Amino acid sequence: MRFDELRNEQKSLGKLIPKASPEERAELLKKAEQLKGDVKAAEAEQNEADEAAKRLLLQLGNIVHTDVPVGGEEDFTVLETHGTIRDFAAEGFEPKDHLELGESLGAIDVERGAKVSGSRFYYLTGVGALLELALVNAAIAQATEAGFIPMLTPALVRPRAMEGTGFLGQAAENVYHLEKDDYYLVGTSEVPLAAYHMDEIIDADKLPLRYAGFSPCFRREAGTYGKDTRGIFRVHQFDKVEMFSYVAPEEAEAEHQRLLEWEKQWLTSLELPFQVIDVATGDLGSSASRKFDCEAWIPTQGKYRELTSASNCDGFQARRLSIRYRDGKKTAPLSTLNGTLCAVPRTIVAILENHQQADGSVRVPAALRPYLGGREVLEPIAK
Numbered sequence: 001m002r003f004d005e006l007r008n009e010q011k012s013l014g015k016l017i018p019k020a021s022p023e024e025r026a027e028l029l030k031k032a033e034q035l036k037g038d039v040k041a042a043e044a045e046q047n048e049a050d051e052a053a054k055r056l057l058l059q060l061g062n063i064v065h066t067d068v069p070v071g072g073e074e075d076f077t078v079l080e081t082h083g084t085i086r087d088f089a090a091e092g093f094e095p096k097d098h099l100e101l102g103e104s105l106g107a108i109d110v111e112r113g114a115k116v117s118g119s120r121f122y123y124l125t126g127v128g129a130l131l132e133l134a135l136v137n138a139a140i141a142q143a144t145e146a147g148f149i150p151m152l153t154p155a156l157v158r159p160r161a162m163e164g165t166g167f168l169g170q171a172a173e174n175v176y177h178l179e180k181d182d183y184y185l186v187g188t189s190e191v192p193l194a195a196y197h198m199d200e201i202i203d204a205d206k207l208p209l210r211y212a213g214f215s216p217c218f219r220r221e222a223g224t225y226g227k228d229t230r231g232i233f234r235v236h237q238f239d240k241v242e243m244f245s246y247v248a249p250e251e252a253e254a255e256h257q258r259l260l261e262w263e264k265q266w267l268t269s270l271e272l273p274f275q276v277i278d279v280a281t282g283d284l285g286s287s288a289s290r291k292f293d294c295e296a297w298i299p300t301q302g303k304y305r306e307l308t309s310a311s312n313c314d315g316f317q318a319r320r321l322s323i324r325y326r327d328g329k330k331t332a333p334l335s336t337l338n339g340t341l342c343a344v345p346r347t348i349v350a351i352l353e354n355h356q357q358a359d360g361s362v363r364v365p366a367a368l369r370p371y372l373g374g375r376e377v378l379e380p381i382a383k
Contacts, residue, residue, distance in 0.1 A: 061169065061286035062316040068281050068290050075280040076293075082264065083273030085297050086354065093358040097300040098349040099231035102128060104360050106381040107352075108232060119229070120221060120236045122345075127378050131351070132239065132344050134371035136214060139241040139266065139342040143212035146262055148243060151213040153192040156183040161195035164321035166287030166313075173222040189213030190338040193244035197323050202246065202334065204327035208255065209246040212341065214239065232345040233298075233305070243339040248325060252312055252335035259310040259339035260292045266341055267307065269367040272350050273297040275304050287313045296350040307346050310339035 069077045088095045102108030107128025113121040124132050140150050162168050162184040167175055176185040186192060193213045202209065217240050228234035243262065247255045260276065267274050279291040288311035295304035315333035318324070325334040355363040362378040369376060 061166075061284075062289045062314060064281050064284065065290040065312070067278075068284070069278055071280040072282040073280070075282070076277040077280075078275055078277055079292070080264075080276040081273075082268060082275070083271070083297075085273045086299065088299065091358065095299045095353060095356060096360070097231065098233075098352040101352045101356055101360065101362060102231070102348075104380040105352075105362065105378050107131065107348075107378070110231065117236075120234065122232050122235060124348075126381070128348070130372060131348055131368075131378070134368045135342050135344055135347055136239065136241060137371045138269075138368055140212060140214065142262070142266060142269070143241065143243060143341060146210075148210040148212035151189070151193065151196075151211045153186075153189045153213045153215045155186055155216050155218070157186055157191055157195065158183065161191055161198070161321075162186075164198065165191045165194045165317050166285065166320070167191060169286040171285060174220045176218050176220060185218040186215065187217050187219045188240060188338075188340075189215035189217070189242045190244060193242065193338070194317050194336055195321055197246065198321040200323060201331055202323070202325045204248060204325050207246060207248050207325060207334065208251065211244045213242045213244060215242075217343075231349065233349050235345055239344045240340060241342040243341050245337045246318075246323070246325075247335050247337065248327075249315060249332070249335045252314055252337065255335075255337050256290065256292070256310060256312040259337055260294075263294050263308040263310055263339055263341065267294055267296065269365065270347070270351060271365045271367075272307075272354055274307065279309075285311075287311070287316050289314050289316070296346075297354065298350060299353045305346070305350075307343065307350060308340040310337070312337050 069075055096104075099108060099110065105128070106126040107124065109123040109125050110121075113123050144150055156178070159168070159182060162175065167184075167187065171187075175187060177183075178185070184191075190213075192215070193211050196211070197209075216237060218237050221234055221236060224234060232238075243259055245255050245259065264274075264276070274294050274296045277293050277295060279288075279293055284291055291309055291311045293306050293310075294308040296307045297303075298305050313336045315335055317336045318333040323334060323336075324331045351365065352362055355365065357363060357377075360380045364372055364376050364378060
């Protein structure tokens with residue numbers, strides 16, 4: 001590198017000056033002054049090149065796992081199916097969608113949400129608000145029992161946290177940016193959980209570190225014009241419980257399976273029919289090397305829809321955020337993984353539609369009853 005060569009020359013020259021004769025010293029000082037300017041210019045050139053290289057590196061996505069199916073959004077592989085899809089025709093009634101049910105229960109108000117904030121906003125009211133709180137408490141209880149440390153995380157983060165987790169690449173169009181303050185609103189607590197140990201070295205004997213973050217999440221939903229506009233399936237603001245793990249690299253794949261098992265345990269406890277898919281390469285995003293989605297059956301749509309994701313990011317985020325682990329004298333980037341446990345609005349959609357009864361009431365899954373004061377059924381409110 002030119003800067004290093006000039007800097008070495010400058011140091012050598014500095015050693016010669018004290019030993020030189022008066023005549024030689026004048027010439028050496030003149031040369032040293034000229035070299036000082038050259039070193040400064042070379043340093044600026046090198047810094048500019050380093051920044052350019054960093055910008056280019058940040059544009060690179062993670063290396064995809066060899067077992068991931070190749071293709072776009074529809075080219076996933078179904079790995080498992082769980083639960084039984086109800087036959088509403090055999091039960092003698094046509095299922096209502098979540099919005100009709102939610103309005104009759106006094107649980108969802110999208111009309112006033114739109115009045116106050118615009119499209120894709122909503123209020124959860126009455127039993128809807130209680131149902132969210134029950135879901136969050138039940139999800140945190142399950143995560144805590146599994147050894148996760150509960151966390152309430154910031155919803156605003158600095159650019160490095162958002163960039164380091166991989167959300168300012170192809171996902172940038174869905175991120176809200178507060179330009180005046182240069183903060184970003186998070187679309188998932190994965191971001192502050194990943195940045196929690198930024199610029200730290202963690203002792204190997206402290207791994208795995210597992211956190212369960214609860215936070216509001218914000219997404220612009222750019223590119224989804226006309227999709228899921230009815231109800232609360234696809235919205236700009238929602239609450240979510242997210243699992244996040246820091247592990248040694250050799251434990252990453254096993255931890256990925258563990259996250260998936262915890263998600264399956266959660267959906268099974270809610271008595272929801274769902275399938276597990278291996279997400280295809282074109283739908284992975286930039287940070288995940290492999291991702292498993294759990295998709296719940298939505299009766300009125302006649303198809304499975306994503307409720308949770310579990311992603312193995314290997315060392316991708318750790319390198320960008322400078323998070324390492326120390327094992328003896330060796331330090332190296334560790335692996336990070338994340339898994340949605342409960343994205344609240346979508347989970348409410350699945351519960352209302354799958355557990356509805358012919359009279360418009362909704363049966364409460366047994367796992368949620370302790371968090372709803374023992375309530376077994378949500379009843380329509382009197383008009």
